[in-house]
Each structure stands twice: as structure tokens, then as C-alpha cells.
Amino acid sequence: MKKKTVSIKTIAANLNISVTTVSFVLNGKAKEKHISKELTQKVLDYAKEVNYKPNQIAQSLRTGKSNILVFMVEDISNNFFSKLARIIEDIAYEKGYKVIFCSNENDDKKSEELISLFKYRQVDGFIIVPSPGIKSTIKELIDENIPVVLLDRYFADLDCNSVVIDNEEATFNATTHLINNKFKNIGFITTDSDQTQMQDRLGGYQKAMTKSGLNAQVLKIPYIATSDSRSKDYIRSFLKESKSLDSVFFATNYLAQTGLEVFKEDAPHLIHDLGIIAFDDNELFKIYDPTITSVAQPLFDISTELMKLLLPLLKRKDVKETTKNILLSAELKIRESSGAKVK
Amino acid sequence: MKKKTVSIKTIAANLNISVTTVSFVLNGKAKEKHISKELTQKVLDYAKEVNYKPNQIAQSLRTGKSNILVFMVEDISNNFFSKLARIIEDIAYEKGYKVIFCSNENDDKKSEELISLFKYRQVDGFIIVPSPGIKSTIKELIDENIPVVLLDRYFADLDCNSVVIDNEEATFNATTHLINNKFKNIGFITTDSDQTQMQDRLGGYQKAMTKSGLNAQVLKIPYIATSDSRSKDYIRSFLKESKSLDSVFFATNYLAQTGLEVFKEDAPHLIHDLGIIAFDDNELFKIYDPTITSVAQPLFDISTELMKLLLPLLKRKDVKETTKNILLSAELKIRESSGAKVK
DNA sequence: CAAACATACTAAAACGTTTTAGTATCAACA
DNA sequence: TGTTGATACTAAAACGTTTTAGTATGTTTG
DSSP: OOOOOOOOOHHHHHSSSSSHHHHHHHHOOOOTTTOOHHHHHHHHHHHHTTOOOOOOOHHHHHHHHHHEEEESSOOOOOOHHHHHHHHHHHHHTTTTOOOEEOOOOOOOOHHHHHHHHHHHTTTTTEEOOTTTOOHEEEEHHHTTTTEEESSSSSTTTTTOOOOEEHHHHHHHHHHHHHHHHTOEEEEEEEOOSSSSHHHHHHHHHEEEHHHOOOEEEEEEEEEGGGGHHHHHHHHHHHHHHTTTEHHHHESSSHHHHHHHHEEEEEEEHHHHHHHHEEOOGHHHHHHGOOOOOOEOOHHHHHEEEEHHHHHHHHSSSSSTTTOOOOEEOEEEEOGGSSSSOOO | OOOOOOOHHHHHHHHTHHHHHHHHTTTTTTTTOOOOOOHHHHHHHHHHHHOOOHHHHHHHHHOOOOOEEEEEEEEEHHHHHHHHHHHHHHHHTTOOOOEEEEEEEEOHHHHHHHHHHHHHHTSSSEEEETTTTOOOOOOOOHHHTTOEEEEEEEOTTOOEEEEEEEEHHHHHHHHHHHHHHHHOEEEEEEEOOSHHHHHHHHHHHHHHHHHTTTOEEEEEEGGGGGHHHHHHHHHHHHHHHHOOEEEEEESHHHHHHHHHHHHHHOOHHHHHHHEEEEOOOOGGGGSSSOOOOEEOOOOOHHHHHHHHHHHHHOOOSSSOOOOOEEEEEOOEEGGGGGOOOOO
């Protein structure tokens, strides 16, 4: 009935030895600390018998390590981030870390609150998709020697570990692919954001257009208008204004989704008539009609690189010694929607 | 340089009072414990000045509460679960709880490992999508007075809080909808699982078929074969064997995805010719061609009901007092794919 | 004027670990 | 014979809180 949780203390008491000895044995320091073979075995056996599990809270308090990592993204329900989360979860658990996920909605205030929250919760490390204005907060973390790796975007003039894809290369290649397929009036639909990933994506598109002597046609949707209804209106106007468009490049997965919805609602034929490329792949793109060409980020590589950066930092005394910026290439999944079916 | 973290002890020392007093004030017990207005204010002011944040690990150790909840699902990268996660995250944070997500892959061993892990990590409560064989593990949790709410499925003969949708009603209605639209040879593609949610879904389908005097045609794909390639083969055979099928009902979102892929690969016309319903909605279904009819689970209601059950338990002494089993209705999103376009 | 009560504050234990700085015993060496 | 060194073990502090059980005053009350 009164099933007391078994602690090191109870083990020590029941075996008539000190807690120190028990602790040493349980931490595998028996040899080093000159605990006899017999006693060591006795403790081990007894611990197993009573199913002893260390109280990790107590361990954390004493050691200052919580074995908890934070994975902070824009929105955990976004397919891209949840897929990453799944992979990171596996790697972390294998290494004895648990992961707390949270969504910052790309909002500075929320990001800062969450970071502060977890800092005082003594988490061991952060993987962060930073909102635009938290450079100084990130810097503080680093200065306090707390391991951080940035994901998806970074701050140009902040020396911080990061894993991002080569967005410029990706959109350059994708745009070039459209151009090679005889598309000429390629519209680029993006968000009005200063963040590196969006700037780079825009840059790659512009570079490809310029290189081919084509006219860039860009729609920047204010970030506030990400709510479906309003961004649909922006897209509608854009399509109306630039009547000559023969193809559209969506710079994020949710924009692609919204855009396809607009097509579906207003003029279904556009889905077949226009060339379409979406940034970020989706499982359903390959079974859409037409199948949708997309820029697929290497989920597995991103996750493993993130953890390859973060894990060593957790052991390190000085976090700042070496910072690395990993740049990965995205893969263009060429499907029907970018095919050579010019009007 | 030497930025010592500020603790209750340093506050007490600097103010020349006892830690007890500081603790009382900081916990809002000043009045109750007869701390004078002046001193109370002094402590409050000083704490703010030095930006004191309690060490939650220490608090947890002392109080036995971690303010951490576990949200354990089959696969956090599955759209259904990640959407739920996002909502639950918000509710939890608002109430001062953090959430650890984990994926059990519907595997008993992994589920048990994770539960054990978190139990000894002193999490305050669990939301669990249980794998088939962990009834006794769940029972142990309850017996140890640890708050648990089951999600999506449950154990028939275990008295445990749960939030599930009325799967039988949902598939009954959906199947009936197909029947009303003149479909007669309706195939039901599901997994070979004994779990309640799958049994109920099958049951609802069968009930509707029987009621209309139609012949049930069911494909049960072994759970092990959930890997794409093998389940595709099962679906292919099923379509070949039952040549007369005029419609298909997919019992899970990943089966729908796999099925649509098979159509796309083998006989694209089927997507338009067959009646199609998928269990679980997907953002892209409403922009597919044809748009796909689906059974949409009420994500918001499920999440809020889960938290409405769990939160009070966290405060309660005895978890077993009242257990509630919440049954929610799913919504049939009627779209083109189930329309009256019989061959 | 003593007992009772209210007010203002605190010492110290407790939560369950880890780790430093020991002690005690015995053998070996010189 | 006394120092050195290895072996086997432990007491107690520390991590930062919360909380129980106080103490020391001053103020009513019968």
C-alpha cells in the first residue's frame, strides 16, 4: 500500500552502508573509488531488485544539467517542422536527452518569453528558428555559455552555430529550371520579410531572372496578412495585375497552399496552365494532378547536422570556441507542374 | 564577469533577512505569514531589481511537481497529431505547463520505455495515444495516482479518462453518404488492428453496408506492412481482386495517402472515377482535383477536452475519484470525390 | 496582572542526488 | 620502526527551494 519511492538513501540504509558508496557504485565509479567487487555487486543486485531509478530532478539540481533540449520553431504543426521534430526526437532520445517543442509564431515577444522560461528551467541546449528581432537575446544565450544552434535562418553579423539550406542556390536552380522549360513570365510570391531565408530565396529568383534577361515579378505579402483570407486577396490581385504570367513560384509551403486554393476557387484551369513550383515538399504533391514540382529540404541531413553541432556543445565548457555554419543543398523535385507545357 | 545566478539565499543575505521570509513573500504568502507591508515591498522590489527567477528544478525537487506534461502520440510528424500538439501547447503554456512530445510508433516496448522514463522524471501528467498492449502500464500509472488521459483510442475494460471521437458514427455516416450518392460497391481499406478506433471505424462501415443490404469488402493491411511499398502492393491486389468497386473508404490518413499514390501511379482515371473518402482531413484535400471528401476530427474540441480533463487532475489528491470518457463527433467534409458521379 | 492572542520574523529540516575531503586498515618498504 | 601507499569506505556539504515548528515581541482581555 505505502509504496515509498526507493532512493539511494533507502538502499544505503537497507544494506547498512553509506549513500556515498551507493552513489559511487550506481555511477560506475566503483573501481575508481576502490569499492570492493563484492559490495559493488551487492549494491547493483539490490538496486535492480528494488527497481531503483534515480530521481532526475535531484540529479539536475546537483549537477546543473537537465538532459532536456528545446526545439523552438515557428509552428510545430507546420509539416516541415514536425518532420524535423520527429527525426530530432529520435536522435536526442538515443543520446539520453528529452526534447521540449515549442512554437514561437515568428514573434519576438513570444520567442523571448520562451527562451527566458527555459533558461531558468535549466535546459541544456536550444535549437531555434529565430524570429526576426531576437539577435540580442540569442547573443545573451551564447554569452551565458548556453548551447544554441540556429535553424532555417540566421543573423548575418552574429557568430552563432547554424544549419540552413542554400536558399539562394535552391531558388536559382528552380527558377532556372522553369526558364529552361520555356517559361518567361515567372511570378514569385513571397512574404514581406527581412529574414535571411526569405531574402535569399528572393535573391536566387532575381538572379536567375536577370541572368536570362527576364523581368522579375514579385508579390510580397505582408507577414501580418498570413491569415488565409487576406493573403488570398493579395494573390488574386497579383494574378489579375500581371495577366501575362505563365508560371508561379511560391516561396513557402503555406503560400503554395494558399495559392493553390485560390486557383481552385477562381480558375481551376490555372493549375494545369501555369507552371508551378512550391518551396518545401509535401507528401501530397506527388499525387496531385498535376504533380507539383517542389524544392525539398533535406530533412534528415538538417536534423543530423543540427544534432552533430549541438551534442558536442553540451559537453563543452566553452561554447564559443568554434562556431560552425552548415549550409546544405535542397533538392529540386521535378514533377509535372513545371513541365514543358507552355501555353 | 562573475554573474552569479541570484537565488533566494542571496536576496536574503543582501537584505539581512531570512530565506524563509523571502520565500514567503515571493510565494504571495506575506499576508498569511504576517510579514509586514514594508518588508514585503522591499523584498519584492529587490527581487525585481536583481531579476530573480526561481530555480524550477529546486522547486520541483521540493514540491514533487515539475510543471511538465507529456504528450505521447503515435508519430508527432503525422499531421493529425502535430495539429493537436500545437493547440495543446498553447493551452498548457497558458496554464504554466510545458509539454514534452514523444512518438511511440504504436509500439508497446517504446511506449513503456517512454512512460517509465518520464515517470521517474517526475512529469505531472500524461496524454497518451496508447499502443495496443500497454493496458497494464496505464493501469499502473493510475494506481500510482499519476494523471493520465487517453486519446484517440482506449481500453474497453480499463477505467481511465479518455477523449475519443465516435469512430463508428463517423464511418457509418460517411459510408451512408456514399450509399446515398448511389455507390454500391464500397471498399473499406484499413489496418489489421484490434485497437478500438480501428474496430469502431470498421464497425460503422459494416453497419451501414448491412443496413442497406450491401456487401462489405474489406482490406486489412497488416500493421507491419505500413511501410509504403508493401501496403501499396496490398492495395493493388485489393483493387484487382474486387474489380467491381465503385468507391473506396480509407480508414486512416496515411492509408489514404498511399492509396491515392497507387491510383496516381497505376490508373490516374480512378481518382476521378471512384468515390473516395478519407479518414482525417488534410489541408490539401480541399484543393485536390477532385477535392477529397474526408472525415475531419474536431482538433480544437479534442485538445480542449483533453486539457479540461487533465488540468483538474493535476491539482487533485486522488486521481481515481472521477473518470470521464469524452466522446466527440467528427465532421464529414463533403467534397467532390464522393459526389454523385457514378460510373 | 497573568493568560491568551496577534504580529513579525526565523532556524532548520527536507527533497535526492553528487562530490570533496576525509578516516581507518593493512601491507610494503627502507 | 616509522613512513608511504594502496584499499575500502564514509561524513557531510552542496544544489535552491518550501514548509514546519518555532521564538520574541507587543496587545488584549477577564
